Amino acid sequence: MIFITTAMACEAKSLTRPLGLKKLKEFREFPVYEGGDFSLVISGIGKTACATATAFLLTRFEANSSDLFINLGLCGTKSPHLATGQVVIANKITDHDSGRCFIPDMMWRHPFQEVSIETFSRCVEDGWGGTRISATCVDMEASGAFEAANFFLSPHQISIVKIVYDHLSPGKNDQAFVTDFLTMPCARISTWLRELPSGLLKEQEPLTNQDHELLRHVAREMRLTDTMSHKLRQLAVYCKLSGQELTGLLNGYSRLSCRTKKEGKMAFERLKKEILLKC
Amino acid sequence: MLTKRFSHIYLEDDVRNTETARRICAKFPGAQQIRIRHYKDVFCRKRQDFCLQKLAPKLIIAKKRPPLVYPGSTNCDSFESNHFYYTSSMMNCLYDCEYCYLKGMYPSANLVVFVNHEEIFEEIDRKLESHPVYLCVSYDTDLLSFEAITGFVDLWIAFCEDRPDLLLEIRTKAAFIRPFLTRPPLENVIIAWSLSPEYVIRNHERGTPGLAARLKSIKRVMELGWPVRICIDPVLFIDNWDRIYQEFLDEVFLNLAGDQLASVSIGAFRISKGYLKRARRRYPCSRILHYPFELNRNGVYCYPPFLEDKILGDLAQRVARFVPTEKIRLFTSSTP
Numbered sequence: 266m267i268f269i270t271t272a273m274a275c276e277a278k279s280l281t282r283p284l285g286l287k288k289l290k291e292f293r294e295f296p297v298y299e300g301g302d303f304s305l306v307i308s309g310i311g312k313t314a315c316a317t318a319t320a321f322l323l324t325r326f327e328a329n330s331s332d333l334f335i336n337l338g339l340c341g342t343k344s345p346h347l348a349t350g351q352v353v354i355a356n357k358i359t360d361h362d363s364g365r366c367f368i369p370d371m372m373w374r375h376p377f378q379e380v381s382i383e384t385f386s387r388c389v390e391d392g393w394g395g396t397r398i399s400a401t402c403v404d405m406e407a408s409g410a411f412e413a414a415n416f417f418l419s420p421h422q423i424s425i426v427k428i429v430y431d432h433l434s435p436g437k438n439d440q441a442f443v444t445d446f447l448t449m450p451c452a453r454i455s456t457w458l459r460e461l462p463s464g465l466l467k468e469q470e471p472l473t474n475q476d477h478e479l480l481r482h483v484a485r486e487m488r489l490t491d492t493m494s495h496k497l498r499q500l501a502v503y504c505k506l507s508g509q510e511l512t513g514l515l516n517g518y519s520r521l522s523c524r525t526k527k528e529g530k531m532a533f534e535r536l537k538k539e540i541l542l543k544c
Numbered sequence: 545m546l547t548k549r550f551s552h553i554y555l556e557d558d559v560r561n562t563e564t565a566r567r568i569c570a571k572f573p574g575a576q577q578i579r580i581r582h583y584k585d586v587f588c589r590k591r592q593d594f595c596l597q598k599l600a601p602k603l604i605i606a607k608k609r610p611p612l613v614y615p616g617s618t619n620c621d622s623f624e625s626n627h628f629y630y631t632s633s634m635m636n637c638l639y640d641c642e643y644c645y646l647k648g649m650y651p652s653a654n655l656v657v658f659v660n661h662e663e664i665f666e667e668i669d670r671k672l673e674s675h676p677v678y679l680c681v682s683y684d685t686d687l688l689s690f691e692a693i694t695g696f697v698d699l700w701i702a703f704c705e706d707r708p709d710l711l712l713e714i715r716t717k718a719a720f721i722r723p724f725l726t727r728p729p730l731e732n733v734i735i736a737w738s739l740s741p742e743y744v745i746r747n748h749e750r751g752t753p754g755l756a757a758r759l760k761s762i763k764r765v766m767e768l769g770w771p772v773r774i775c776i777d778p779v780l781f782i783d784n785w786d787r788i789y790q791e792f793l794d795e796v797f798l799n800l801a802g803d804q805l806a807s808v809s810i811g812a813f814r815i816s817k818g819y820l821k822r823a824r825r826r827y828p829c830s831r832i833l834h835y836p837f838e839l840n841r842n843g844v845y846c847y848p849p850f851l852e853d854k855i856l857g858d859l860a861q862r863v864a865r866f867v868p869t870e871k872i873r874l875f876t877s878s879t880p
């Protein structure tokens with residue numbers, strides 16, 4: 266699953282259309298859209314709102330280690346080398362208020378320019394309060410999105426993607442204009458999103474739920490202590506990784522009904538020997 | 545969809561303008577450079593995916609802060625030196641050995657290169673004022689594997705040239721030997737080459753040079769007069785280990801004159817409890833890591849004593865056919 270947060274509805278619109286996302290009726294807290302492998306939430310402006318919406322989305326949809334998260338929105342820049350409408354991706358995010366840095370793990374290839382982003386609590390315009398801007402781009406959500414998402418996901422699962430809207434001069438704020446402005450960049454972003462791995466593959470645990478159940482049963486029958494049960498699990502893992510048939514091997518021990526711990530210990534040693542011999 | 549290896553270089557503010565940092569960055573002209581305050585801001589981030597990072601690691605250029613040199617671990621062979629130390633000019637390794645303890649040691653698989661080697665040199669000089677020093681410089685990494693990028697081995701050799709009381713050990717699986725070809729051999733620099741059977745290299749030592757390439761490099765370096773130690777460590781208990789290790793020894797000593805080696809050390813696989821736990825969690829399907837090891841009284845997981853004795857005993861006996869016994873060092877999990 267790919268989870269997306271945007272601050273404003275006009276930003277979201279440029280993505281919901283190309284990705285074919287539909288609004289879900291059941292959520293009252295935030296507007297949520299879904300379609301295919303994507304879920305999108307509109308957070309409202311600012312890092313607190315964004316962090317809250319991010320946490321909401323990732324909790325409600327039970328994000329896990331195979332998912333990705335994107336914070337998408339507008340940003341400003343002081344850099345004359347960045348054009349308006351250019352898509353940028355953050356390789357470092359600084360929270361202006363706290364000075365904290367967040368660094369995504371840049372594991373995915375992308376066609377965008379990489380930049381540093383600094384998140385402010387207020388709109389930054391040129392010369393605003395004489396504030397020193399340390400990053401290439403500025404926005405109002407990235408640090409909140411990253412910090413919240415990182416509670417649930419790894420840094421390689423989190424991407425902050427922005428579209429340069431202005432060079433820190435007061436710009437047009439008309440919603441329809443923004444949606445229109447974002448159409449082209451968002452088409453590029455949608456193409457990239459579709460290429461991202463929608464389910465990150467992880468090595469699967471060798472023991473199935475059924476195996477665990479059987480192991481618990483055998484441990485009970487053998488009256489094993491917690492430490493020995495743990496050792497039994499380890500033996501079972503090794504047995505399966507060695508390509509041996511675990512169930513058949515354990516079945517012989519599943520009706521032992523050992524009367525004492527000593528008896529169980531002896532049976533455990535027998536089983537251990539049998540497994541080590543086979544593997 | 546994954547980025548390339550070293551597509552990003554993270555540079556600590558303290559060292560980003562040093563000559564060494566610049567030289568290393570120049571080796572990766574297309575890489576994105578990102579300024580950081582401290583290497584831990586990247587290296588110690590929470591929830592990193594070690595396995596994924598291992599496939600496309602990034603480079604972190606940093607300054608090593610004290611302690612710059614550590615007393616040697618008792619889990620490793622100190623070769624009877626009373627003043628055994630190690631230092632890491634790098635953290636993590638270019639190679640990807642399935643059994644490597646680094647898989648359970650660090651929170652990240654990204655490579656950290658410390659570029660303030662002069663400060664480490666000064667620290668060694670201070671120690672040398674009071675006693676001789678046995679120093680492992682390829683600890684928690686394989687320094688030689690990254691030599692084409694860092695040039696650190698060359699710097700260490702130059703440092704050893706006029707310091708006879710410093711005995712340096714460079715442990716490696718690499719086949720790259722340029723630093724040894726450009727200087728006259730030194731008695732106080734031991735190159736400790738880790739060797740494994742080709743089967744183990746192909747299946748469990750991803751990215752390392754094959755046995756033939758390693759042997760060719762060793763042979764060349766020995767001919768030039770450099771002291772070489774062979775490390776058959778860790779010995780892995782794998783299917784058909786008896787035959788596989790026999791053929792391996794035959795090949796090694798067909799190529800190398802056993803009596804001209806400085807020594808041969810043999811050690812069975814062992815790993816500390818905490819590292820094994822984390823490595824197993826990260827690699828749930830590694831048969832090597834999931835062997836039902838036994839915990840010894842030093843908190844080290846190892847093969848059951850009967851198996852370890854058998855493996856080491858058999859191998860030592862076979863090695864003794866080629867190497868004088870006084871040059872063979874066995875390292876068991878219970879060696880203090």
Ligand code: SF4
Pocket residue numbers: 637638639640641643644645646684685686717
């Ligand atoms: S070469 Fe050594 S340090 Fe590198 S991965 Fe292999 S065992 Fe680990």
